Amino acid sequence: MCTERTPRVAAARALTRRAGREKAGRFLAEGAQAVREALAHGRVHDVFATAAAAERHPDLLATASAAGVRVSEVTDKAADGLSETVSPQGLVAVCDLLDVPLETALAGSPALVAVLVGIADPGNAGTVTRVADAAGADAVVFAGDTVDPHNGKCVRASTGSVFHLPVARTRDVAAALAACRAAGLSPVAAHGYADADIHSSARHGGDLRRPTAWVFGNEAHGLDEATIAACDTALRIPIYGAAESLNLGTAAALCLYESARARAME
Amino acid sequence: MCTERTPRVAAARALTRRAGREKAGRFLAEGAQAVREALAHGRVHDVFATAAAAERHPDLLATASAAGVRVSEVTDKAADGLSETVSPQGLVAVCDLLDVPLETALAGSPALVAVLVGIADPGNAGTVTRVADAAGADAVVFAGDTVDPHNGKCVRASTGSVFHLPVARTRDVAAALAACRAAGLSPVAAHGYADADIHSSARHGGDLRRPTAWVFGNEAHGLDEATIAACDTALRIPIYGAAESLNLGTAAALCLYESARARAME
Incomplete structure (x- = not known):
């Protein structure tokens, strides 16, 4: 004993x-x-x-x-x-530890990747990893000062998904986005104040069927301007009612599944 | 003082x-x-x-x-x-207290309603209420032995949404579904083991543009057979990766926004 x-x-x-x-x-x-x-x-x-x-x-x-x-x-x-x-x-x-080098995580023509930038709550980071796994993402990148994917609360909230798909870590957000581009992914910022939303984009021929790296920011502050500017485009979740916003987990689910949906509808 | x-x-x-x-x-x-x-x-x-x-x-x-x-x-x-x-x-x-009679909540030709059956965690109930509000739902029904919408954790997780749209409570799940039908809503069970999923349904002409009452079950056990049978159809979230499931908040977001999306695309 x-x-x-x-x-x-x-x-x-x-x-x-x-x-x-x-x-x-x-x-x-x-x-x-x-x-x-x-x-x-x-x-x-x-x-x-x-x-x-x-x-x-x-x-x-x-x-x-x-x-x-x-x-x-x-x-x-x-x-x-x-x-x-x-x-x-x-x-x-x-x-x-599970994490692999960025280039390893993004090897083999990925079609869908989640990039977490400055996510502070390990439960949220785990939930986004779970949702990325469910949506068929090829990798999750923990970038900037995002929490450690090996944090117990993150592992628990991921309900096993941290083991299912490659996880990479880098402090350097610009390097993460550059690696996504090099892997053929178009970085798209999930940004609450973007002009276009995921539904209007689909209506106007916006193409989430192409390989996409969804970039998600901090729960409270979102993404900084430099990161948004470094992405190809920014999209928000449309709000049809009186709610001010959605929480990170539900917003990430809607973004990642909009991509999964676009590919499934082909 | x-x-x-x-x-x-x-x-x-x-x-x-x-x-x-x-x-x-x-x-x-x-x-x-x-x-x-x-x-x-x-x-x-x-x-x-x-x-x-x-x-x-x-x-x-x-x-x-x-x-x-x-x-x-x-x-x-x-x-x-x-x-x-x-x-x-x-x-x-x-x-x-905020809740109104079921008939009041469902008055005026509602197009989208969330029905919560046996939701045990007040944070989850609040998150689903927030998501329903964001998706433009007309009401939320707390049915069966779902937690009290006035529970402090539910109010907090809803981030104000419990104040934004009519909330009704009833112990009687069958009565809740009957009231939805009487209001012109088609009850659709969100069910992890359903044959059809929200994307395959859309591909095959399933019509979430019609007035829909999404019915969500307990976090651990889902909906009971009788409730599923009392709905017009059952749909699941497609899982494209290795995740076993999604949590209630993200699953509800994907269901309710699939309806909102169908209406927005008209």
Whole structure:
């Protein structure tokens, strides 16, 4: 039985902080769904489970053991220390970081990519990753000072999608947009004050069937002028009622699915 | 200066619970945005503000006073007791309940309505209300054992939209669907396992331009079979990638905007 003082547990605990993740090159996938996805798609070093979690998910632990992953029982207190959520699930996997170089993520003629610029809330970043995955995107780029895709709340909100498609990180937003262009993608800014909206654009022959990199900005402040100017065009979500705006997750869903829709209708 | 023991504050505190709201016929709108919307669209009895909040929002308090609303300064502790959120904003309005009878909400040939069945999370219910407002819906119906639209987290997540369009409540889901039909709306179930999806439907001439009541189910369990059977059709969101599903807010946004899109393209 491992406690919070067991060296491997103490080392894993450091992965709840970004600096600890960067140093170790590893992160934590918490909860049955994330652990399942990690075992299917990621490189997993350790699985820690409380007695209760082990009883609930014998299949998962068997899968891990069969794959040569070390499975260790931990105390409730040790499990709490490995959790980044309000209600710890008692089950966590230690995985290699997922992100790949920008050029790798954008290799192979991508048709749809989401670029996140300055997204502050890890739950939002995870939701956009999930939506991008659902819409059939080929990659997600975490650009500028966007949160870490390996943040526990981001992994959780993505419900496994961080494992499904290539994720790249770069501090340099201009470099991200340049890489998108080099990969044949047209960068389109999702911008609440754009003149054109995704429906009027479709009505007037705007072509979201072409390879598109949707660029999404900070929840509160949106995209800065330089980033908008660096895109080929800017589009907003049309508001047909009295709402002032939409939240980032729903706005990103409508943008990415408008592209998916255009391609599906071909 | 009012404290938590001042009778009006104590009475307002009872409104943080559903039973208290039902008994008094009133609810709390918390935070500057919600208070502004309440003053613009609702019937407000009291505004309580801490000294700090009064200093931040003199315009709002002036608007309230000019409208004959009683404005009272409260202690931080009293304000905390009136808050349903983790970070109390020190500003709250006591308002009359917003919901109207089902027939009133559906009066006047509605073209787009959202029906929420068994939505458990108030944040989700608020997000769907916000999205329905943005998509130009004519009303939102809280049906079955869906959370109370006046729950503080729902009001907050709606970012004012609960004040923008008629909200009705009924425990009786069959009655809600019957009322939709009587109002000329075709009930369409949003159902993750439906045969047709919103894009294939559009490709094959499915007509979301006709007046539609989108019916959304519980976050975890979706809609029950009886409710799906009581709708004219069921549609899902197409998943183009590896994601298993979408969350309720993004799924509702895609459904409601598919209807808004069909009407905008006419």
